[in-house]
Amino acid sequence: MEHRTGTMVVCLKHVGITDWVREVENVSLSISQYGIVLDAGSSHTAVYIYEWPAEKDNDTGRVQQTHSCKVQGAGISSYSVFPGQAGASLKSCMKEAESLIPLSRHLETPLYLGATAGMRLLRMENQSLSDQVLWSVEEVLQSSPFSYQGARIITGQEEGAFGWVTVNYLSDRLKQGSGTTGALDLGGASTQISFVANQDVAEESAENAVTFRLYGNDYFLYTHSFLCYGKDQALKLALAQQTQSGDSSVLDPCFHPGYSVDRSYFSVYSSPCVMAGKPLVSRDSFTHVGAGNASLCQEVVRRIFNFSSCSFSRCSFNRVYQPPLQGPFGAFSAFYFVMNFLNLTSGSLESSREKLERYCSRPWTQIKQQHPDVKEKYLAEYCFSGSYILSLLTDGYNFTSDTWTDITFIKKISGSDAGWTLGYMLNLTNMIPAEAPDTPPLPHAGYVTLLFFISLLLFFLLFLCFRFLWPHRNSQTQMI
Ligand SMILES: O=P(O)(O)OP(=O)(O)OP(=O)(O)OC[C@H]1O[C@@H](n2cnc3c(O)ncnc32)[C@H](O)[C@@H]1O
Ligand SMILES: [Ca+2]
Structure with missing residues (x-):
């Protein structure tokens, strides 16, 4: 992010020709452009800053995430009670962005906010509240010095497809036109699967088909977003299944032995994902007791999916x-x-099942002692979440023991987070061209060097002219 300093170095230093050429190169490369995307997820909001060299924005892999800021508190959809406060929650991360992006670039830095499944659910429940939350964040973002481009609830299809673009852009697969990687995203309230399939997708189910033309290659993508199948909503679905009898306590195989917590029925049944009504009992809460059995847990989890009929092939x-x-x-x-x-994250499907079986059966007190620094909510839920992931990938998406190793669990690729935000920005800023850009006969550095030597040659020619014309005039004077 040090732009002007490059110029200073050129002026003040006494440099050799190659050093000089390199410095000129550095100056042109150090002029960066920036983009900001806010990922307003169901569980939290994150602000991502992207940076790329101003002159080479069409090159694959040139846009990089240089900073991310986690907004304090829960996602914006949780502000439905006080919608006006949703915007204020973003202020400190936005201030951070202001201090990180050079002042001279603020006005031309595009700023986007995309909200995902939490806001989709809120909109389903109460459109007016979801509008108020969006207006609140809009007000704060509009007052920032950046070039605000809008806050909206993105579709599940966009979320899946742009996640796929991000992963393939960062792994440099798009420009090379080589094989691509599918993308699997598991959020709190929805989950997405996207991969290149053949063109039949559009014929069989148009709503699952997305076509991209990038760098001269056509990609026919299958994508689907399952609302309510993010891990927080999936847990509610599993708990609703187990509390239908209305008993005062539930023995849950997806939680560790010794785990026991009172939960309100409201916390489970108030979600629009949970279709079944609260059991007809007078009590408001039940005791959630762990039994620690991963294979039984997988059976519980399997019941939240509907495999009963399929009208497609x-x-x-x-x-x-x-x-x-x-x-x-x-x-x-x-x-x-x-x-x-x-x-x-590595190993066979069978070994993962065995490890999970052992993990789930361990007593809750032991787990807590061993991980004092891990948030208790996450810790309590890892057994459920691991079982849910295995079931979603195998029972749901049909991965088998043979195809299990096709999956790589990733957080970042070349320093940038995997997720929909980068693909979203690349698309909205038209940064990935549909056609492959013409490859220049010389790289950028080549042009700079060529220019330098042409100037040198001109200077030399001028010098020669002077040299030969000057004595000639002198001799004429002498003759007179
Ligand atoms: O995509 P949507 O569904 O809108 O949700 P999100 O964007 O907020 O979802 P994230 O990917 O940020 O997180 C997915 C879930 O993982 C949880 N989570 C985040 N960090 C975690 C960690 O270190 N360990 C376990 N769970 C974690 C988080 O609370 C969510 O329930
Ligand atoms: Ca997400």
């Missing part, structure tokens, strides 16, 4: 079309957080 679950999987896949967000914590 093949389905994943809930009557959603899914063509045959085509790997490899990058799995990020909660897929990574959970599998990384459980040490399940």
